Amino acid sequence: MELLKQRILRDGIVIMPNILRVDSFLNHQIDCSLYREIAKEFKERYKDTNINKILTIEASGIGIALATAFEFGDIPVVFAKKGTAKTTSTHLYTSKVHSFTKGIDYDAIVSKKYLNENDNILIIDDFLANGQAVLGMIDIVNQAKATVAGVGIVVEKGFQDGRKLIENQGYRVESLAIVDDFKDGTVILR
Numbered sequence: 001m002e003l004l005k006q007r008i009l010r011d012g013i014v015i016m017p018n019i020l021r022v023d024s025f026l027n028h029q030i031d032c033s034l035y036r037e038i039a040k041e042f043k044e045r046y047k048d049t050n051i052n053k054i055l056t057i058e059a060s061g062i063g064i065a066l067a068t069a070f071e072f073g074d075i076p077v078v079f080a081k082k083g084t085a086k087t088t089s090t091h092l093y094t095s096k097v098h099s100f101t102k103g104i105d106y107d108a109i110v111s112k113k114y115l116n117e118n119d120n121i122l123i124i125d126d127f128l129a130n131g132q133a134v135l136g137m138i139d140i141v142n143q144a145k146a147t148v149a150g151v152g153i154v155v156e157k158g159f160q161d162g163r164k165l166i167e168n169q170g171y172r173v174e175s176l177a178i179v180d181d182f183k184d185g186t187v188i189l190r
C-alpha cells in the first residue's frame, strides 16, 4: 500500500535493534484518513471472504479493527484483553502470548460470549514480528470452534518468523507494508 509505505519512510523511527516506532500516525497519534485507507485496503483484499466479525488485541489493534469493521458493513469488533488469567475460567478463552516489545508473557483473554462456532473471523493487528500475538488469537478462535478467514497486518517485519509460523498452520496473511530490513537506522521496505 503505497500511501502507507511513504508514511513509514517519512515518519517511521527505528529504535535499535529492530523495533519501528510509528507513534506519530499509527499507534499513539492516529491519522484518521490513513486509517480509512488502511481499512479500504483490508476490505479490498478480503472482499472474497464472508467475514462477520473482526478479532484484534488491545490496544493498538482496536482503532484499525474498528475502521476496517466499518468497511465491512459495521460488523462487530472483539478485542482480546491482555492480563493474567489466574485460574482457568469456564467463561473465558485464554491463550499465553509472549510480548515481543515488552519481553514478558501475558494471557490474551476473550469472553466466550463474543465468539462462537458460526463466526468467520478476520484477525487484525498493527504489527507482525514473531507472530505470537496472532497465533494467540488463532488459538482463541480455534477454542471457540470459529473459522479464521485470514489475518490482516498493517506492518510486517519480513525478517522475523511470524508469517512463516502462521502460514505453516494454513492461514492466509495479508500485510499492507513489509519491512525487509533496518539499515543504519533507516527502513528498507519490500
Ligand code: 5GP
Pocket: 018, 019, 020, 021, 022, 027, 060, 098, 099, 100, 101, 125, 126, 127, 128, 129, 130, 131, 132, 133, 134, 162
Ligand atoms: P509478535 O507477536 O508478532 O511477535 O509481535 C507483534 C506485536 O508486538 C504487535 O501487537 C505489536 O504491538 C508489537 N510489535 C512488534 N514489533 C513491533 C515494532 O517494530 N513496532 C511496534 N510499534 N510494535 C511492534
